[in-house]
Amino acid sequence: MIRPALAIARVKLVLELRRREVLFAMLLFIAATIVIVHFALSGAGAGGERAAAGMLWAAVVFTAVLGLLRTFAAESEDGALDALLLAPIDRAAIWFGAALAQLGFLIVVEVIAVPVWWLLFFQHGGPRILPLVGALVLADVGIALVGTLAAALALGARTRDVLLPVLVLPLLIPLVLAGVTATYGAFGEESDVLRPLGFLALYDLVFAALAWGTSEHLLGD
């Protein structure tokens, strides 16, 4: 289960990141995103920290949706998904591999984005690092799990239940809200950063379990 999933995740990441320019492109992308959001909101004169937190999470969601739309793109292109379905591995491994790749992608993006964000908004001070990183990682895990699940559902359910992924995707909103809350907490504004972090962890667990249970039915006819 783990080894094939890793093999699949590796291939998918190689496909995404093969060219080193991609990392550079992400940096540019994040910078452009932050500039746009900044300009859009600059008149609002909102509290710097909260606005900054919102901006970070909006960028994370946008990047995630962008990544998720492509999750199984390489596999549908030339029927490569058939080869994965035929291989002597669990179907869960295919979904899990895709989720890992998605997680890796998100983490790579954030490793670039968060320092840029930090530099732009907090020349002195800034949030506590540990809770922030914790919130991001936990949220990334959740996004990757749920998002890949939705993508897998969309793939298998070609004919009919287009609605299913649409039901799954809104589940990302609570995740993001918890992320924003945790980020506020990391500024020391709110007292307990632990509650949102706990929520994120719980969320991840619940959906990991759900995905696991249903993964046999996710892909294929």
Add this chain to the structure above:
Amino acid sequence: MIRPALAIARVKLVLELRRREVLFAMLLFIAATIVIVHFALSGAGAGGERAAAGMLWAAVVFTAVLGLLRTFAAESEDGALDALLLAPIDRAAIWFGAALAQLGFLIVVEVIAVPVWWLLFFQHGGPRILPLVGALVLADVGIALVGTLAAALALGARTRDVLLPVLVLPLLIPLVLAGVTATYGAFGEESDVLRPLGFLALYDLVFAALAWGTSEHLLGD
């Protein structure tokens, strides 16, 4: 020129609307953005109207980018682009058809998103409708023109999905600035809403001209 472009635009819209999932993904994205930004700025207590305007425009731009990623997807899938290139039509018509489809798509999304936004933020009052709609439509035209142009440029690229936002976002920054300004104007805060609207129209004209002049070189080998 116009007739083939319309034929192409029609086909693309039919395809998009048959595949509902993408439309759903965008609506979800808009909803998520609005909720997040709302939440992020809720504590700030700053001018609610301005924040609302910023939110709307950030959501519009990022949704547009998501849509642009799919612009030539149907054509690349099975070599249908070859058929368009071989047809006895100007290459500009291909680009223009795609831009029209993109415009239609944006308008469909906004027809749903703007009322939601309105309901969430303005239970009484709200911006003047005419300038707001004018700004959105003018901006949509610009986004469709410029975005489709960039999508055509990125067509042969291997890392297309990362590349396209990077190409488009800097080009759209002036548009967002003017759009936000026009929306402020629509609240009656600033006297002249005409200047930003004029700018949007100018933007559309400039890029329409540039696109027109270069369209022979956009597609094909």
Add this chain to the structure above:
Amino acid sequence: MDAPAVSLSACSKRFGDRLALRKATLTVAPGETIVLLGPNGAGKSTLLRLVAGLLRPTAGSAQIGNAEACSAPRSLRAGLAYAGHRAQLYRGLTARENLGLHARLHRLTDLDIDAALDGVGLADRADERIDGFSRGMLQRLALARAIAHAPGLLLLDEPASGLDAAGRLLLDGVLMDGLGQRTQLIASHDHELPARLGVRTVHLAGGRLA
């Protein structure tokens, strides 16, 4: 005398480090039919795409009529048809909608789509989305599209692939009908095709015309 329908002169095409076509020189007279033979990777598809104007030569020139293929005027493109390895169809549309788009782009106001589909045995599948079509059905539809606008220059890249016996007969019929009527350039692995049609062959290997 007429200008040649197709003429390549010292035409080369490079993809990165690979020379897919090396200084190919070839003249096809109007109305002539040529079968292009050669092993896998010989450059047949590349040659056809150059003639169709979908690729731009790295060096030399590829002309149709009197114009460079990749920048041929619309009037010349109106008389050209190319069916390659990929079906060039919109997966999400029905067979009828695909031909309808083709007709609209080619301004064929009086194209009888039902007749065209009937000609390739797809009359009863006209209103089905083609992503449910079988391999051979797609190939038939691609063929129907290629001849729908009565092209004067027909470029076919392995048109028989995926076709059943009836389909191959149908294809042979189309090619026979075109003999002398239009210029035809056909890439194929069927070594009996030239004899069946009674036409000239051109051999390609390693990007070189033999």
Add this chain to the structure above:
Amino acid sequence: MDAPAVSLSACSKRFGDRLALRKATLTVAPGETIVLLGPNGAGKSTLLRLVAGLLRPTAGSAQIGNAEACSAPRSLRAGLAYAGHRAQLYRGLTARENLGLHARLHRLTDLDIDAALDGVGLADRADERIDGFSRGMLQRLALARAIAHAPGLLLLDEPASGLDAAGRLLLDGVLMDGLGQRTQLIASHDHELPARLGVRTVHLAGGRLA
């Protein structure tokens, strides 16, 4: 006696309104080779995909060994190979990387990728991304992948399409070598193939086995 390698019983497959396969009943003994013939849209590909477990029967059953194909245990899938109309390869990877992934998923620790590529004439193209491959080269790579893990059950859907003369010889060689060694089910439009291999044919038309 051994369990049949493949057995369909009253197996039907419906896509929307269309019955692609109607109550097909077929038994293939271990080591037997069968050529599946039939016109376009007959249901050949559907039958093969049912046997491969990629489709789930609408009614009836499709079994390999003693298990339902679409939920066959991993041990059974390890001995299965299917090459269909699409190449099932990652366009963005090289030939070597594609086979490498296959080896890792099949836990073939000692697969000699160079030898496998050499066997289909792609030795010198091993480290090229396959999106630059020609049609026939892709088909060769798909074939190499299908036989890389020495399957006991080989399902090939028009394996000769796009292959040049040498490639078709190579394919015939592979099929010959497999005679009696493994169960082979081959969909084809080549009516001489059964005679060349000296094996049984099964005819399909309109979703019905004849």
Add this chain to the structure above:
Amino acid sequence: MRALGRPSTTIPLLLSLILIPLTLGMTFWWTPEDIDQGLSQKIFYLHVPIALASYAAFGYGAVCAALYLWKRTDDWDLRSYVGVHSGTIFGTLVLLTGPIWAKASWGVWWNWGDKQLNVFLILFLYYCAYFMLRFSLDEGERRRAASAVFVLLGVGLIPLSFLAVRIAETLIHPSVFTTTGAAMPSSFLLTFLVGLAGMLSLMALLMAIELRGKRAALRVLELQRRARGEDA
């Protein structure tokens, strides 16, 4: 390719060697120290000429791009690329010297309220995207054409950005910092002009060297191919 001529390196080299040290000398020993800003103001003679030189390079790149699309001669593509490349290198310098100055005179590294900064940031992102585009496409005609079209779009973007930022001035909170007064002592102006000439020469030198290098690399490739018996 030859027909387009060899760019001279000697003249810009000599000019740079003379003008840049001269600017430095004038900056530190001739111009009086600014009353408000003190020593940190001296970066003006570096910062602004660099910024203007980068605009000049982008402009050159755009002209060459248009010529490429018109003539389809590979060398115009090279020149256009070299122009944008040098412009971006100088732009990076602007983004380095600017914040240093900003820190010294405003006390912050970046001021979101400043027009020039914002516009320059947009352009910088845009031209970085140019490199992304160029290196994601395979070498060949299509890449050259796409690069050229993208550079030409920049010609529209630059004035539009200035205009947009001006129009949006009301929403980007107006700068609380005053810029250096309009009245410039003539020693300032002269030093600045010398500095500008120096930077433009340096830019020309950079572009000439890079163009030569790129042409040589192409020539080597061509010869290698010929040696392998391929001529195209």
